[in-house]
Amino acid sequence: MRLVGRASVVIIPPMTSSTACAWRVAVVGSGPAAFYTAEALMKSDHEVRVDLFERLPVPFGLVRGGVAPDHQKIKGVVKVYEKIAASPCFRFFGNVRIGSDLTIDDLAAHYHQICYAFGCESDQKLGIPGEELAGVSAATDFVGWYNGHPDHRAHHFDLSQTRRVAIVGNGNVAMDVARVLLAPPDALATTDIAEHAMPVLRASAVREVVLLGRRGPAQAAFSPTELEEIAHLPGLDVVVRPEEAELDPLSAAWLAKDGSRSQERNVRNLQEHAGKGLGSNPRKLRCRFLVAPVELRGTDDQLRSVRLQHMRLVAGDDGTPRPLPRDSFEDLDVDLVFKAIGYRGVPVPGVPFEAKKGIVPNVDGRVVEQPGSTVRTGHYCAGWCKRGPTGLIGTNSLCAKATVESMRTDHADGRQLSPTHGDITQLLQQRGIDAVTWADWQRLDTYERRQGEAAGKVRQKVTDAAEMLRVLRSLRG
Numbered sequence: 407m408r409l410v411g412r413a414s415v416v417i418i419p420p421m422t423s424s425t426a427c428a429w430r431v432a433v434v435g436s437g438p439a440a441f442y443t444a445e446a447l448m449k450s451d452h453e454v455r456v457d458l459f460e461r462l463p464v465p466f467g468l469v470r471g472g473v474a475p476d477h478q479k480i481k482g483v484v485k486v487y488e489k490i491a492a493s494p495c496f497r498f499f500g501n502v503r504i505g506s507d508l509t510i511d512d513l514a515a516h517y518h519q520i521c522y523a524f525g526c527e528s529d530q531k532l533g534i535p536g537e538e539l540a541g542v543s544a545a546t547d548f549v550g551w552y553n554g555h556p557d558h559r560a561h562h563f564d565l566s567q568t569r570r571v572a573i574v575g576n577g578n579v580a581m582d583v584a585r586v587l588l589a590p591p592d593a594l595a596t597t598d599i600a601e602h603a604m605p606v607l608r609a610s611a612v613r614e615v616v617l618l619g620r621r622g623p624a625q626a627a628f629s630p631t632e633l634e635e636i637a638h639l640p641g642l643d644v645v646v647r648p649e650e651a652e653l654d655p656l657s658a659a660w661l662a663k664d665g666s667r668s669q670e671r672n673v674r675n676l677q678e679h680a681g682k683g684l685g686s687n688p689r690k691l692r693c694r695f696l697v698a699p700v701e702l703r704g705t706d707d708q709l710r711s712v713r714l715q716h717m718r719l720v721a722g723d724d725g726t727p728r729p730l731p732r733d734s735f736e737d738l739d740v741d742l743v744f745k746a747i748g749y750r751g752v753p754v755p756g757v758p759f760e761a762k763k764g765i766v767p768n769v770d771g772r773v774v775e776q777p778g779s780t781v782r783t784g785h786y787c788a789g790w791c792k793r794g795p796t797g798l799i800g801t802n803s804l805c806a807k808a809t810v811e812s813m814r815t816d817h818a819d820g821r822q823l824s825p826t827h828g829d830i831t832q833l834l835q836q837r838g839i840d841a842v843t844w845a846d847w848q849r850l851d852t853y854e855r856r857q858g859e860a861a862g863k864v865r866q867k868v869t870d871a872a873e874m875l876r877v878l879r880s881l882r883g
């Protein structure tokens with residue numbers, strides 16, 4: 407959806423002596439990688455001017471639309487981004503979709519360098535029968551829905567008849583979804599959770615969430631703190647089958663040689679839970695291992711069960727334990743399945759895309775036309791669209807710094823674009839695009855916080871992009 411700009415007066419801070427500026431950079435995206443790129447650029451040169459372009463009217467990417475609402479401490483990282491945005495060398499252009507509102511050629515005509523930091527906006531598919539059944543959803547849709555992301559607000563979730571949910575994958579997204587499903591609703595009500603999510607969670611009948619890991623406990627992808635956090639929820643037992651908590655000889659050797667402290671801690675925690683049995687609490691988080699879904703089964707297009715194939719682990723080419731199917735199956739009755747098997751990049755028109763990996767092909771952050779081919783001068787990438795959807799928020803800081811090192815070197819060597827135009831605001835105005843400025847966002851931010859205060863929560867998000875624009879136009883005065 408594109409929100410065409412309309413008649414209101416947009417006051418975008420002018421770029422100080424823009425055409426004279428020796429180093430102008432456009433960053434596409436406004437999540438962690440985009441802000442860390444801006445920060446590293448501005449630290450490396452006081453003369454650089456950085457413009458961030460975001461398709462939504464609001465900034466912060468997955469920090470706003472992905473981080474779980476009960477993880478407000480993690481969301482506190484936006485304070486860092488607010489400091490970055492306060493620099494006179496920085497501008498924000500929200501509600502501007504690169505690839506349609508502005509093309510890559512438009513950016514190339516205005517900037518010396520372009521850095522793509524648009525993340526991975528879609529989800530991976532399982533590719534098994536039954537994926538289209540009602541009751542099967544991408545975890546990313548549920549996450550976006552409870553976080554009030556404009557792209558996901560229209561999904562419909564009804565948990566009132568749902569007792570058992572299976573989540574495919576055992577990464578941190580799986581853990582976030584499990585926690586939101588199993589936490590007492592009151593613990594979420596005071597957060598910035600989307601208003602539409604609370605009645606659904608209050609009416610939830612979910613008693614059991616089953617995490618389906620295709621490998622063993624040593625390869626669980628969640629952070630130990632996530633398991634520890636969920637284990638502390640009131641009225642909940644973490645249940646692990648003792649035979650699945652046992653390490654096979656390959657995993658034991660791999661853990662001893664290559665395992666991280668986190669992986670060791672996960673194994674310890676899981677084995678402790680395995681020793682506690684079923685427990686007596688009404689709600690259960692079951693962590694299953696060495697099982698992979700091979701079919702989602704339903705009647706009348708409605709999911710009823712998931713067929714699981716048992717796995718064993720064998721050493722991959724690099725020695726990492728990989729799952730290999732055994733000739734053994736089980737059926738698990740479930741009311742809902744969430745696929746939490748990772749995000750996937752979406753191509754942006756005009757930007758090279760490596761479909762197999764779902765990323766922008768690059769060498770050290772320098773965009774190449776395709777893997778192994780020539781560098782596209784002046785084009786860079788950072789964050790998930792550079793390296794794939796892995797790592798925590800802070801990982802993007804290191805990733806952005808590495809890209810900026812390439813950008814800085816190329817700028818110093820004169821390997822950059824040759825923009826023929828100065829300030830981009832003229833073009834935006836010509837096209838009638840109502841770009842959202844940082845000052846606009848600050849007004850909307852204050853508005854959401856005040857609405858939240860009145861409702862007894864941290865923030866009441868505006869979840870519809872058109873409504874965001876309507877509100878911020880009214881706040882412009």
Ligand code: NAP
Nearest residue numbers: 575576577578579580620621627746747748749795796797
């Ligand atoms: P992830 O960490 O990559 O986990 C994906 C999970 O899906 C893994 O367990 C993986 O198993 C499994 N999987 C992949 N393909 C599968 C298939 N075809 N069949 C069955 N299982 C499959 O991804 P994520 O949970 O989406 O998280 C993305 C990134 O964001 C991660 O770096 C994560 O740490 C981060 N994140 C952090 C937080 C937080 O800090 N609280 C919250 C959310 C996300 P294998 O390991 O066997 O491939």
